[in-house]
Amino acid sequence: MTNIPETGRTPRVQIRLVVIQILVLSLLGTLGGRLWYLQIREGAAYAKEASGNHVQQVVQPAPRGSILDARGVAIADNETRLVVSASRTDLLKMKDDGKAVLTKLAGVLGMKPEDVILKVRLCDAKTPKPCWNGSPYQPIPITDEATAKQALQIRERAEDFPGITAEPEAVRRYAAPGNANTAQVLGYLSPVTDDEIQKAQNTDSPYLRSDQVGRSGLERQYDKELRGKAGVTRYEVDNLGRVIGKAQADAAEPGANLVTSIDSRVQRIAEYELDTAMKTARQQFDKITGENYKADSGAVVVMEAKTGRVVAMASAPTYDPNVWVGGISGKDYAKLTGKKSDYPLINRAIQGQSAPGSTFKVVSTAAAVEAGYVWDGGYPCTSSYSVGGQVFKNFEGESFGPISLGRALEVSCDTVFYGLADREWKKDGGINPKKGQPKDYFYKAAHQFGLGKETGIDLPNEVTGRVPDRTWKADYWKANKNAWCKSGKKDGSYVEKIAYENCLEGNKMREGDSINYSIGQGDTLVTPIQEAVIYGALANGGTMYQPSIGKAVVSGDGKTVREIKPKSVGRLPVNKATVKGMGEALAGVVTRGTAAWKFNGWPQDKIQLHAKTGTAEVYGKQTTSWLATYSKDYTVIMTIAQAGTGSGASGEAVRNIYSALYGVQADGSIDTKQALLPTPQKGLPKVRTDGTIVSPKVSDDPAADLRKMEEKGDTPPDENQPAGTATNPTATNRDTRRRPRRRGSRRMPT
């Protein structure tokens, strides 16, 4: 050991040691660089990820708002039920994917194990119902009708039921006050899908995984308002989910309540009367087809004439909206949507469309006035109208001689309208109109009456109906000419002949088209709600209102009330005198015209009713019946498919609805105490300081009350027993009730 720093190191070793030193330094430098990259450059992003990591959100779902009728009676609200749910994530962790647990659960709940297992599978394109179409991370409800005992069994033996919960939860209830189920208007809810969550992520009303979303009707239209805002409490948690940090909470905002213009009592009457009318029609014999009427579907709308607010809207066939609550079963779903179902989900008041028949004549009358035809001119009402070898007959071949437009409307004289429409068609240039624009008064009027487009009612998926004007004909021909030209034969069957003609000149407005159109036959389609707007406008002097059901949105705490004001969307293209003239004519329909036989003894001097009946021909089916009516306050439209004539099928039903509204007794006297709604409901139900809404008591079944009320009176049996015992509208029967009348009222109602 010397004192000289002699290392005895060879250069090779020295160099290698320096290399090691440099290597070590560069390794450390790498670490420092990476550390800088993670902490300084990307630090903010990682900090964000870390905060998302350790924060757990606990969501308190907001109670969905109620849907109330005009008086504050809940028609959709919530009730607490014991819901048993299964967590898919937990089940999938088990060796058998949770089959054993589900089987055990089925035993406790008294269900079939297969049913339970089917309920927790996820929906996809190939999976039929039942399946879960909500988020896979959300507990899947197995049943919402667990008894307290079942829930207790599950909760006390939690270790036997991993992944299964039994909790009281607020579930939707469609209360059907007074037996009014209002199904299609209310709509229904179903769990939110992943797509919807994605889409709504950055909007002002994002969805929660556990959310139920309105799928149709008011539930869908007012979904945002009804849903409210879920409360979120944020906890800092550790990796096992144990709370380690303080909570930050946003309280839940309960959904707003929707006050509607529906009166559940009137709604019940409307539903009952529609149902009864359809049952009755099925016992009537149809001379044309040689079998009883099928009366397979129908709708009725009761609307305030001066505001457009819908008091009642019923569609048949119907269903119980409560089947949706807690997840619909496969059987129920098939019943509602399958090919064999009668599609009860369709709200036929806004989604059912058919030719309007003679109820369209108010449009034709207005068009005639617009085209310059004087009201009191003598227009020949002949028994038939011939054009180029084709004979258009008056209904049952009646003739009234020269009559005024009003009279033509009252007696529903087809040939008058044929003549007018034909003259206009010729004026417009016939089959090949002049270069200058054809006037098309009759088609323009239909558009001005709001046909061929949505009324804008606050319900989703309204249909537009159709005005078969020149544009439509050209478009339709373009779309179908290939098929027509292929199948058409000049001397073939009826269908083949039509196809042949259509192939040749289907793009043109033919004389026969215009003639048919003038009395509401042919390709014209209208919905009951469109008719309600038109006849409501006639009742109020000509203003068309956008029909509405929502009347006010009342916040959950009751502090803010957003009223939904009636909205005028235009005026009928008629002057006051014409409205008055049409009003008189339509009143005449009730007193001496086509509807008179059903309004025998109606106190017309006190409550003036106006009506127009319609019978629309549908190729290959029985005729569609229409009855469009109005008083000074209300318009009531009823239509039943495959049920014969308007007055025959719906006369009594509509009369009963008016009787209930105004308290008209069977003997024609008026009992204001019995009247449900002698004047339209004004104002909103009272909101209490706690946000709840005062609601009156509703009798169990207003329709039964109405029957009792009528039974008390001394009336002919065919009037007060609307159900099975109702009279057949046969000629003999009608004759016995014939009132003194002027010529014309003998006609079958059209």
Next chain:
Amino acid sequence: MTGANTFSVSGYGPERAGWTRIFARDSLARRLDWPILLSGLALSGIGSLLVYSATRNRTEINQGDPYYFLLRHLMNTGIGLALMIGVVWVGHRTLRTAVPMLYGASVFLILMVLTPLGSTVNGAHSWIVLGGGFSLQPSEFVKITIILGMAMMLAARVDAGDKKYPDHRTVLQSLGIASVPILIVLLMPDLGSVMVMVVIILGVLLASGASNRWIFGLIGTGALGALAVWQLHILDDYQIARFAAFANPSLDPAGVGYNTNQARIAIGSGGLTGSGLFHGSQTTGQFVPEQQTDFVFTVAGEELGFLGAGLIVVLLGVVLWRACRIARDSTELYGTIVAAGIVAWFAFQAFENIGMTLGIMPVTGLPLPFVSYGGSSMFAVWIAVGLLQSIRSQRPMSA
């Protein structure tokens, strides 16, 4: 001041009394490498805070005592310091004569692990449970004995002045010495330790002046070996999964990639100054597994930020820099080789450990020298520091 005797090494400097003797020009205290000692102590001190932060809330492992791990870590550090002092006292040259015995003992211990006495922790069957909450990981000590054994073989002829460089036969013999324990560790399998040992061999051969052919041969064999291990499915599934997750961390964020992901989130979220000691949400929330041992660096990253984590890297850098100096300054090849082996060991193990928390190295179960909780590792590291101190203090002071 009789205690001072423990620091004096016989035969070095004239006998002096008391403090003056300790701080005298040629005294042991003056000869000690204080930067290494202080950096090592600072690292172990920071380590104890990080271990405490990571474990104070983990009631499931700290048996209800928040200080359980802190106290043990401090105790381990103390034992480590005592071992260091012991090594310095005995001196590396004296130890050189005992190397065959130490080597034999360490190989015996790792063989014990393969018997039913051994137990498995985190997939590696590399522990001997001693009872009373203590357990031993013999592979940590094998790292030392491989360095010592190889250094003894390689330096024998050169230090005797017979040869300039170790000849092929000597190199082959030294490799034979290293390969026995490596094969045993491979059987456990403790892949991380094997990797460290291979790097140690590389460092030792480099420092020994062995022919370049051996260096490149070793690197080539290492690469082939890695390939063979991969192809012959010697790896367990959990090891393959770790490497797969390293290649693509987003592969399975809830499973294999979880550690790396959470570790990176923890470190990244620390930013410049960190969330403050005991205030890291990732640490408090126990999102990073093995946080007191293999992933202890994440605690520093999150709670102490870039400054704190950077300090750890710098302190490790001081230790390694000084160790390199010691290797270069040693008068004998034996000292050089031992110091270089320790540099290779510390450097690779620190790089691998920190690198895996930063997502630039695959996850293996290696502790961070000085910082991680764990007795065997702590003891081995401080023994190595003792060797470094001994090599430095026994070289002549520069004039």
